[in-house]
C-alpha cells in the first residue's frame with residue numbers, strides 16, 4: 001500500500017473545487033503537489049489535507065510568448081501561498097502583484113486534459 | 123592531486139547550423155582530440171550529452187551514432203539528459219570515472235539544435251523547452267521557461283529590490299563579452315536602453331533578457347591526474363559538485379535562493395580546497411539575465427541580494443572584481459542546450475591556459491563553472507585550476 005497523494009486524487013479534488021495537499025508526519029512540511037514521499041525530509045508517512053483555497057500571491061509573471069498549444073497570450077501564472085503550502089495556477093484578465101489576495105476560481109485544462117488551478121483576485 | 127585533468131577542448135560556433143547532430147558533434151569532438159593529441163584508439167569511454175534530440179528532431183539513441191561517426195564505436199557510451207545541465211552531468215560522471223580509476227582517457231561532450239533549422243518554430247520550441255517544467259503541476263498552467271525564471275526573479279526583486287535596469291546591465295555586459303568571442307551567437311554590443319525597449323517575453327524579461335535558441339556542440343578530453351603532464355596544456359579539475367532540488371517550484375522552500383547551486387558549489391569548493399574568494403572568474407548559467415543574478419549569489423561571488431547591484435556597478439565585468447561570463451554567457455554566446463555545460467569547461471580551459479584572446483581574464487589561475495537544468499533543480503558546479 002503506497003501512501004501519499006496521487007495525481008488522480010489531486011485532479012478529482014481540483015475538479016470538485018478543492019486543493020489537496022500532503023502533510024509530512026515526520027517534519028511537518030506541507031506540499032501542494034502530489035508526491036509519494038516528503039520532498040523535504042524523505043519520510044513516506046504523509047497525511048492528505050485540504051489546503052485553503054484563498055491565499056496571497058508569492059510570485060507571478062505574465063507570459064507574452066506562449067508555448068504551442070496555448071492560444072492566448074498575456075496570461076498570468078502565479079505561485080500562490082496558501083499558508084502551509086504553495087500552489088501554481090493561472091490568472092486570466094487580472095493584474096495581481098506579489099502579496100495580493102487571490103481565491104481558487106475553478107480550473108483550466110491543457111490539450112491532454114491535465115487541469116491546473118485557476119485563481120482570481122479577491 | 124587533482125580529480126582529473128582536461129587536456130583537450132573543442133567547440134563549434136554557437137548559432138545556426140544546418141548540420142546533422144553527429145556531424146556537429148564531430149566538429150567539436152575531433153577538435154578536442156586533436157587539441158589533446160589523443161587518437162580515437164586511446165579513448166576508453168564517451169560521456170555524451172543531448173537533451174532534446176527526440177523532441178526536436180526525432181533523433182534518439184544518439185550515443186552510438188555519435189561514437190560511430192567519430193570512430194569510437196565499441197567503447198562504452200552513455201548519453202545524459204538533464205535539461206540545460208545535460209553535458210555538465212556528463213562531465214561530472216567522466217571526472218568521477220577517471221578519478222575512480224575506471225578509465226584513464228575519456229571524451230565528454232554535448233550537442234543540440236534548437237533553431238528553426240530543426241523545423242520547429244518559436245511556439246513549438248517553447249513547448250519543447252517547457253517540457254522541463256513539471257508535466258502535471260506546471261505545464262497545464264501555461265508556464266514557459268522564461269516564465270519559470272521570471273517567477274524566481276520576481277521574487278528576488280520583491281525581496282531585495284532588484285530592478286529591470288539591473289537585469290539589463292547583465293545583458294549589456296554579456297553582449298559586450300560576446301562581441302569579443304568569435305564563437306558567440308551574438309557578436310554585437312547592446313545598451314540598457316535597447317534592452318528595456320524590447321518586447322516582453324515573460325515579465326520582467328524582455329527579449330534581450332533571454333538567451334537565444336542556438337545550435338552547436340562542445341567537447342573536452344578528460345584524463346587521469348597522473349597522465350596529465352604527458353599532454354601539452356593540461357588544466358586541472360579540482361572539484362565537481364552536483365545537487366538536485368525539489369520540483370515543482372511551488373514546493374521549493376525558497377525558490378530564488380537556488381539551493382542546489384549552493385549545495386553543488388559547497389561540494390565543489392570543498393573538493394578544491396578553495397572558496398568563492400579564490401575564483402578569478404566564473405562562467406554561470408545565464409539563460410535569462412535574472413538567472414545570472416541568482417547564480418552570482420548562490421556561488422558566493424556576491425552577497426545575497428547584491429547580484430543585480432554588482433552587475434550594474436560593473437563588478438561582474440571582465441575588469442571587475444568578480445568577472446562573470448567572459449564568454450558572453452548563454453545570453454550572447456548562445457545556448458545549444460546539451461552543449462552548454464561542456465562549452466563552459468572549454469571556456470574555463472582557454473582562460474586558464476591563457477589562450478582566450480581579447481576576452482582573456484588576466485592571470486586567471488582558478489575559475490568556477492555553474493550549469494543548471496530545469497528550474498535549477500539540477501545544478502553542477504565545477505572548479506578548475508591552471509596546472510602548477
Ligand SMILES: [Zn+2]
Pocket residue numbers: 024025026027028029038039040041042043
Ligand atoms: Zn518531511
